[in-house]
Amino acid sequence: MSEEPLWNIFINASLVNNFVLAYFLGICPFLGVSGKLGTATKMGGAVMFVMLISSMCAFGIHLLLEAIGAPFLQLISYIVVIASTVQLVEMFLKKMSPALFKALGIFLPLITTNCAILGLALFQTNKGYNFLECLVYALGAGTGFTLALILIAGFREQLEYADVPKVIKGTVLTLIIAGILSLSFMGFSGLGN
Template identity: 60%
Template sequence: MDPDSMAFIFLQAFLINNLVLALFLGLCPFVGVSAKLETAFPMGLAVVCVMLVASLCAFGINILLVYFNIEYLRLICYIAVIASAVQLVEMTIKKFSPKLFRMLGIYLPLITTNCAILGMALFQTFDEYSITQSLAYSLGAGAGFMLALVLMAGLRERLELANVPDACTSAAIAMMLAGMLSMAFMGFAGLGG
C-alpha cells in the first residue's frame, strides 16, 4: 500500500499505532471511563468529534505560525485551540442531545487534558501531513481511541463476575487487561508490510 495514501494513514492510526495501546496516549479517560459500555461508547464518539475539529484548527494555525516564524508558540496555541474545540463540541452536544450530555457529565470538559488529542495534533504537524491526510489521520486516531475504549469496557464488564485476588483491585487488573489488548494489537504491525 502507498504509505502516503489516505487509507494507509487511517489504518496506521486506527490499528497499527493505536493511540492508547501502542503510544500510551489518553490513558486517564481510558482507565476512568471504561468501566461501563454505555459511557465508553459516547465518550469515544465525543473524542472523535473533538479530534476532527482540533485537527483542522491545528492545521490552519500551524500554517499561520510557520508564516510568521513563531513556531515556539505552537504548544500554547494548540492547547488553547483544543480547549475551545472541546467547548464547541460540548455546546453542540448539549443543543442536539441533552441526554448524551448528561450521560457524559464531567468527562466531557476533561477531554481538554486528554493527551491523545494534543498528541494527535503534534504528530500530524511533525509528519507534515496535508489537509486531507490530517483528516484521515485524526479520524483514524479517534476511531482507534474509541475501539480501545469499547473493547476495554466490554472486557471490564465481564470482569465484574470474575474472582480476582484482593491486591489486584480495579486499576491493577485493568492495566493487565490493557497489556493483553496491547499484545493483541501488536499483531496488526504486519498490516503495514
C-alpha cells in the same frame, strides 16, 4: 510523505500505532470512562469529534504561523484551539444529551488536556500531512481510541459478573487488561511502519 496512500494512514493511526495501546496517549479516559460500554462508545465519539475539529484547526493554524514566521507559538495555539473545541462539545452535549453529559462527568472537560489530542496535532505537523491526510489521520486516531475504549469496556462489563480474586478487583484488573490488550495490539506492528 504524500506518496503514502490514505488507507495506509488510517490503518496506521487506528491499529498499528494505536494512540492508546501503542503510544500510551489518552490513558486517563481509557481507564476512567471504560466502565460501561454505552458511555465508552459515546466518549469515543466525543473524542473523535474533538480530534477532527482540532486537527482541522491545527492545520490552518500551522499554515498561519508559518506565514507570519512565528512557529514557536504552535504549542500554545493548539492548546487554545483544543480547549475551545472541548468547550463547544460540552455545550452541545449539555443541550442535546444531559444524561450523557452527566455520565461523562469530569472526563468531558478532561478531554481538554487529553494528550492524545495534542499529540495528534503535533504528529500531523511533524509528518507534514496535507489537509486531506490530516483529516484521515484524525479519523484514524479517533477510531483507534474508540476501538480501544470499546474493547476494554466490553471486557470490564463481562468481568463485573466474573468471580475474580479480591486482590486484583477494580483498578488492578483494569490495568492488567489494558496491558494484555496492548500486548495483542503489538501483533499489528507487522502491518505498517
